[in-house]
Amino acid sequence: MIKVLLVATLAAVAGKQQNDPAANQIVDFKEKTSGPIGIMTTSAGAPIEYKDARVTLNSNLIFNEYFMDSLTHLVRERIPERLVHAKAGGAFGYFETTHDISHICKAKMFSAVGKKTPVAARFSPVVVERGGIDTSRDARGYAIKFYTEDGNFDIVGFNTPMYVYKDPLLFTTFVRAQKRNPATNLFDGNMLWDFLTLQPESLHMFLLVFGDRGIPDGYRHMPGFGIHTYEVVNEHGEKHFIRFHFYPDAGIKNLRSDEARKIAAVDPDYATRDLYRAIGNGEFPSWQVSIQILSLEDVKHAGFDVFDVTKTLPLDRYPLHPVGRYVLNKNPVNYFAEIEQLAFSPANLVPGILGGPDKVFEARRLAYRDAQYYRLGANFNRIPVNCPLQTHALAYNRDGVPPVEDNGRNWPNYYPNSFNGPVAYLDKNRPSLLEIYQDEPNNFDQAAELYSNEMTPEERSRLVENILYSLGPVTDFLKDRAVKFFKIVHPDLGNRIAEGLAANRTSDYWDI
Structure with missing residues (x-):
């Protein structure tokens, strides 16, 4: 059954690719250009001769600037990924x-x-x-x-x-x-x-x-x-x-x-x-x-x-x-x-x-x-x-790791100054951010409202099933602690999770 599903899915994907901008991006680029867009260069702009770009055998590598430029760049192409939200x-x-x-x-x-x-x-x-x-x-x-x-x-x-x-x-x-x-x-x-x-x-x-x-x-x-x-x-x-x-x-x-x-x-x-x-x-x-x-x-x-x-x-x-x-x-x-x-x-x-x-x-x-x-x-x-698209940034920041653009050109690099550098604007009605006191978190009432009044019976059943998929493999004292809090959220939720765990129906569950 799974093989049939995969074959059908792949066939459907292949059919869609005929009019698929995601699958055909590089093909579309070729169709929109009449030929090579120009002579390839090093990152410094020097044109690269055909032999340097095609073969290095029996030649001095250090004198091949295409080889040196591309290889040394390759090992520096990755930057740290986001700790969270890395894929997007x-x-x-x-x-x-x-x-x-x-x-x-x-x-x-x-x-x-x-x-x-x-x-x-x-x-x-x-x-x-x-x-x-x-x-x-x-x-x-x-x-x-x-x-x-x-x-x-x-x-x-x-x-x-x-x-x-x-x-x-x-x-x-x-x-x-x-x-x-x-x-x-x-x-x-x-x-x-x-x-x-x-x-x-x-x-x-x-x-x-x-x-x-x-x-x-x-x-x-x-x-x-x-x-x-x-x-x-x-x-x-x-x-x-x-x-x-x-x-x-x-x-x-x-x-x-x-x-x-x-x-x-x-x-x-x-x-x-x-x-x-x-x-x-x-x-x-x-x-x-x-x-x-x-x-x-x-x-x-x-x-x-x-x-x-x-x-x-x-x-x-x-x-x-x-x-x-x-x-x-x-x-x-x-x-x-x-x-x-x-x-x-x-x-x-x-x-x-x-x-x-x-x-x-x-x-x-x-x-x-x-x-x-x-x-x-x-x-x-x-x-x-x-960069802000609709206004020109006039910050006093200078230097550092590129890109620096024009780096503030020739105007002063400190504030305040007496030499016509950018000045701050005055807001006579400027408000201050509200100062608040925040108590300890407690949202069980809203969680109960979500479970009992915003979910249908079918949605509640799927919620329990998905929780069991995740909670089933964990150690027992965490299961007990979870059941305790789910019962506080709503007795029905806690009892259903407890029953699911007790029935040992989680041995084949796995997280996606």
Whole structure:
């Protein structure tokens, strides 16, 4: 049966390749060029003679500049991959404002209905390494860079409306618990479930990860969420607080575990291929952009911490307000240059958007910046895909590892100065980010609401089955601890998991 399925799948893939921009990219390039695009050169621009490019036998290698140039470059072609979100698909397009929210936020990208702002988007599994599969059971990163008139604004979100932990001190613990065991170099369910049961606030998000939404059917059908409650101001300095939501116009679709396994066997790059193929065929994916809006009084009287990223803001209390729509209509010309080097940071904010006052947001401002320095060097914002498109950056930073572009040319390299270097602007109504007190995390009520009222009976059954796949092989004391917390989430959930474990039905389960 499996052989028949694989043959049928491969045949279907072969049929699609005739009109497949992803499969035929290099063929399309040939058809669009009348012949060789020019004489090949060294990286210094010197033309390369035919014999040097074709054979080195019986010749002096060190005098063959093509050989020396290409070989020494080859061993330096890889940069450190992202610790998390290493594998990704991405594309470019535009955001269009469809509703006036200037009374809420003065950011220029929202200043007029019909206004368009260029965007770059990157979608990525969290745990999967660069050579891994696109159909893993995992949360997904959902990052958008808006190239606004006031510089770049980045939303570094997820495909779940909540995050894993409330205290950023747990960031290193969470990452390491999901990565490979340092002794075996294997992914270890004991490590994951140790984290989840030591930090039970994480179970709220992982009910989605283990549920039907745990494996998106490609990126075009995946929603996104900003996860943080952002503080924004209008022209009068009045504060509001918003959460971003992105819903695909093509509808939300997800894969079942068995479907995901079969796809992984024949196309580990399923989601990346699907996104590239759709855009290449002119089927441009788009998302509706909405926000939840809270006033300062709403924040004070919410009855819970609205800045807790492990919680959602109830839609019945804080309904969605449409803001705009974004469309992805351009594939990258070169993946490494435009997607691998695409650097996002929560610190990329613009006037009118102050960011989140929670500690996770504050920690991410440091972590993302530090990651870019490590991976891309001190001048990562001078890499073209990270440059602000609609304004010219006038920073006093100089020198460092390339690219440095014009390196600030001949104007002063320190501030303040008396010699007409760039000056800071003055905002007489500049607000300060709200200072908040955050209590210990406790989101069992929302997790219970998700299980009992937002999942159908069929979805709850599949959730239990998927949890058993993951929990079944782990050590007994972690199983007991997990059952205890699942019973707190909801007695039915805990009892069903306990029964599944007791029935010893997990011996053949495996994680995808």
